[in-house]
Amino acid sequence: MRKALAIDVGGTKIYNTIVxxxxxxxxDIEKHHTPKTFYEIKLxxxxxxxxxxxxxDIIAISTCGAVNNSNDGILGSTGNIAKxxxxxDFKSLSRKPVFVENDANAAAWAEHIIGASKGMPDSVMIxxxxxxxxxxxxxxRLFKGKxxxxxxxxxxxxxxxxxxxxxxxxxxxxxxASGTGLKLTAEEISKNPEITTYNVIDGWKNNDVLMTQIFNxxxxxxxxxxxxxxxxxxxxxxxxxxxxxxxxxxxYLTKSVNxxxxxxxxxxxxxxxxxxxxxxxxxxLAFGIGVYGEADG
Amino acid sequence: MRKALAIDVGGTKIYNTIVxxxxxxxxDIEKHHTPKTFYEIKLxxxxxxxxxxxxxDIIAISTCGAVNNSNDGILGSTGNIAKxxxxxDFKSLSRKPVFVENDANAAAWAEHIIGASKGMPDSVMIxxxxxxxxxxxxxxRLFKGKxxxxxxxxxxxxxxxxxxxxxxxxxxxxxxASGTGLKLTAEEISKNPEITTYNVIDGWKNNDVLMTQIFNxxxxxxxxxxxxxxxxxxxxxxxxxxxxxxxxxxxYLTKSVNxxxxxxxxxxxxxxxxxxxxxxxxxxLAFGIGVYGEADG
Numbered sequence: 001m002r003k004a005l006a007i008d009v010g011g012t013k014i015y016n017t018i019v020x021x022x023x024x025x026x027x028d029i030e031k032h033h034t035p036k037t038f039y040e041i042k043l044x045x046x047x048x049x050x051x052x053x054x055x056x057d058i059i060a061i062s063t064c065g066a067v068n069n070s071n072d073g074i075l076g077s078t079g080n081i082a083k084x085x086x087x088x089d090f091k092s093l094s095r096k097p098v099f100v101e102n103d104a105n106a107a108a109w110a111e112h113i114i115g116a117s118k119g120m121p122d123s124v125m126i127x128x129x130x131x132x133x134x135x136x137x138x139x140x141r142l143f144k145g146k147x148x149x150x151x152x153x154x155x156x157x158x159x160x161x162x163x164x165x166x167x168x169x170x171x172x173x174x175x176x177a178s179g180t181g182l183k184l185t186a187e188e189i190s191k192n193p194e195i196t197t198y199n200v201i202d203g204w205k206n207n208d209v210l211m212t213q214i215f216n217x218x219x220x221x222x223x224x225x226x227x228x229x230x231x232x233x234x235x236x237x238x239x240x241x242x243x244x245x246x247x248x249x250x251x252y253l254t255k256s257v258n259x260x261x262x263x264x265x266x267x268x269x270x271x272x273x274x275x276x277x278x279x280x281x282x283x284x285l286a287f288g289i290g291v292y293g294e295a296d297g
Numbered sequence: 298m299r300k301a302l303a304i305d306v307g308g309t310k311i312y313n314t315i316v317x318x319x320x321x322x323x324x325d326i327e328k329h330h331t332p333k334t335f336y337e338i339k340l341x342x343x344x345x346x347x348x349x350x351x352x353x354d355i356i357a358i359s360t361c362g363a364v365n366n367s368n369d370g371i372l373g374s375t376g377n378i379a380k381x382x383x384x385x386d387f388k389s390l391s392r393k394p395v396f397v398e399n400d401a402n403a404a405a406w407a408e409h410i411i412g413a414s415k416g417m418p419d420s421v422m423i424x425x426x427x428x429x430x431x432x433x434x435x436x437x438r439l440f441k442g443k444x445x446x447x448x449x450x451x452x453x454x455x456x457x458x459x460x461x462x463x464x465x466x467x468x469x470x471x472x473x474a475s476g477t478g479l480k481l482t483a484e485e486i487s488k489n490p491e492i493t494t495y496n497v498i499d500g501w502k503n504n505d506v507l508m509t510q511i512f513n514x515x516x517x518x519x520x521x522x523x524x525x526x527x528x529x530x531x532x533x534x535x536x537x538x539x540x541x542x543x544x545x546x547x548x549y550l551t552k553s554v555n556x557x558x559x560x561x562x563x564x565x566x567x568x569x570x571x572x573x574x575x576x577x578x579x580x581x582l583a584f585g586i587g588v589y590g591e592a593d594g
Contacts, residue, residue: 145531
């Protein structure tokens with residue numbers, strides 16, 4: 001069975017491990033702080049790859065940033081990582097094949113092949129973390145759009161320029177549905193600029209009235225976005241992943257989405273492919289598992 | 298060359314004509330008022346079909362309402378048409394094959410094969426009329442979702458329950474971007490409940506300051522929606538069709554969308570397949586033109 005060296009590249013951490021064709025993690029999870037410069041990131045990649053290159057068939061990289069349709073480079077800029085990073089020549093990093101995919105797209109693929117949306121041709125996956133990521137599966141294929149950047153969860157929730165989004169535009173789903181969004185909602189409702197997402201989650205767990213009000217507003221903002229996605233994509237399921245997803249009530253979201261949409265009933269479910277779904281999905285995509293139907297049936 | 302009897306079914310009018318495999322209209326355009334009851338609609342269909350059945354190869358119906366993935370029935374309810382209409386057994390209407398598709402999906406296909414998005418693998422088409430319709434082309438295929446209902450332009454523009462949408466939910470794109478939306482925006486800004494979309498368009502054409510302000514607000518609401526669609530779909534183009542599309546400034550929309558999106562540059566263009574693009578697209582889909590690649594190259 002083939003093996004991939006899988007690397008997950010985020011703005012603060014870089015992970016690596018070994019993944020097999022079943023999507024199983026068969027190596028240690030190694031964790032690194034994301035270096036501050038392009039050169040140091042490249043050195044870290046070279047070190048990881050040198051260590052494992054001989055024992056794997058392919059290098060599978062799950063990264064922040066939109067990835068092109070030839071899966072070898074990043075499109076545009078990527079926010080919280082060294083400025084030159086998007087210019088990385090990934091293919092030059094190894095004599096083995098190198099495959100790159102956006103982290104949310106990779107995670108969506110992991111859910112599709114071994115996780116919460118397994119067996120479903122059409123699904124939308126959303127990662128709710130510090131930010132929001134999106135990956136869309138259409139007719140059992142990862143949906144990339146004309147250049148590979150599709151699935152960005154930057155659609156507007158308001159038209160009055162209320163919150164500036166990390167993308168530079170205003171009032172995107174991301175700046176309401178993310179952990180950052182929860183903090184901003186908490187600040188607005190509590191009038192306390194020091195309040196943290198931890199305060200909200202802890203208070204909500206202990207039935208604090210104000211914290212529950214804040215939590216519910218955040219969850220209903222997520223709901224508003226899911227209704228639009230269900231109407232646009234008529235998906236089998238919407239999968240919620242990421243550190244903030246564990247708190248949401250998927251029964252409530254499923255019921256509420258289905259009450260409002262004009263398309264056919266869907267379900268909102270939590271991700272099942274685990275914390276390293278980006279690395280798993282990147283490896284499965286790199287192997288071509290499911291991409292050409294190998295995983296069907 | 299094969300010929301289709303094409304029928305377009307809307308809430309107020311039903312049209313029929315003959316369309317060939319090139320997407321050319323080769324018959325007269327016949328226009329009927331949409332009858333008020335299921336039985337009368339069925340009688341009208343039977344009359345049209347009886348008249349042309351012998352000279353065509355297939356019956357292609359472009360209809361209001363979401364159409365299932367077997368293209369023979371309507372999903373759910375359809376708004377402004379006789380209540381029983383969605384239960385129509387289309388296949389029983391003729392001894393020739395009967396093919397049914399949603400009107401906006403059919404129009405999107407016409408644009409993809411012979412119109413504004415010809416040669417583009419990925420596009421989003423929006424009809425701006427009394428309501429708003431949507432049709433999405435992904436990787437040269439009509440995107441239908443799990444049951445056929447995908448592409449509904451009901452995503453939220455606000456979260457404060459400001460305008461009730463025709464779908465029963467609140468603040469969907471449709472209730473801002475449609476002609477109905479323009480009238481509501483005009484009422485809000487002018488404080489005049491008698492104002493019509495005609496007043497706005499006429500005043501805007503004559504550089505009236507208030508009417509121009511109203512028009513620009515309406516166009517910027519459309520822009521807000523297009524930004525979200527461009528970020529979700531990374532399309533080659535967004536095609537605007539329908540009676541209200543002739544007024545919008547696609548250069549302004551293209552420039553503004555591209556300034557705000559995190560995906561790659563797209564373009565906003567006007568439809569080119571004409572007023573009967575629904576019938577043309579339904580016929581082309583019924584023939585399978587483009588569906589299996591026949592129209593490629």
